[in-house]
Amino acid sequence: MKPVRTLARVMLSGIFVVSGARNLQNPGRLVPAAKPVTDRAAPLIQNLHPRLPTDTETLIRANAATQLVGGLMLATGKFTRPAALVLAGTLVPTTVAGHPFWTADDPATRNNNQIHFLKNLGLFGGLLLAAADTEGRPGLRWRAGHRINHSRRSMQRAVRTARREAKIAVRTAATARRLPG
Structure with missing residues (x-):
């Protein structure tokens, strides 16, 4: 079963590695779509720490770098469960900013964004499965319960x-x- 897990992780991580690298190199093309989301997130970020950057391009770069590193970690099998959770977290603002099908007036644009939204929803589900996968080894909950019973x-x-x-x-x-x- 290990080859299937390895192959599935590599396949799942591919989109994050490629789009993370692309968006890290050229974040400017995403600024118009991301600006409404980053403008709403900026006060929350400022509440966390006043020195954190809140400009749209920097946030796009941070998200892209996180996706690139998380995708590489998932693909190489290093810290796969945390990497999958982090990637799932980065997918939320990406999906909301990039594919708001509910705001599109043009039927073709609405349909295209809805397809991409659902694709990202499927990726989110795959990441949740990867985050829950213990690779056939017992999880911490089982081990703790087993130890208590023992x-x-x-x-x-x-x-x-x-x-x-x-x-x-x-x-x-x-x-x-x-x-x-």
Whole structure:
């Protein structure tokens, strides 16, 4: 199953590597579409830290760099689960800014944006699956529960053994008292 996972991750990451590199080199072409989204996000960013940049082109570059690095991490199998989550996070503003089919008046533009919106929704779903994939190994939740159950069973065995040994000790003591000494 590992080759399938590897191939799927490479295929899923391709769009992020290519578009991340392209948008990092030429963010200016995306500024008109991204400006309404970045203008709404700017106050939130300023609340996080006043020194963080809020200009549209810098935010596009940051998103592109994140997609490029996250895509490479996903493709190479390094920190795949966090990389998939980060990529899913970058996909939200990209989709809202790039494919607002609900605002288009032209039917052809609306249809095109709706198709791309749904494609990105599918990518988002694939990224969520990649983020949840433990590669056949037990997840932290299972391991913690298993460890707790193992500890509980060990304690129950210890209690049963102590009771058994106590009963044996009581019988031995009672037998020793009855013996003529």
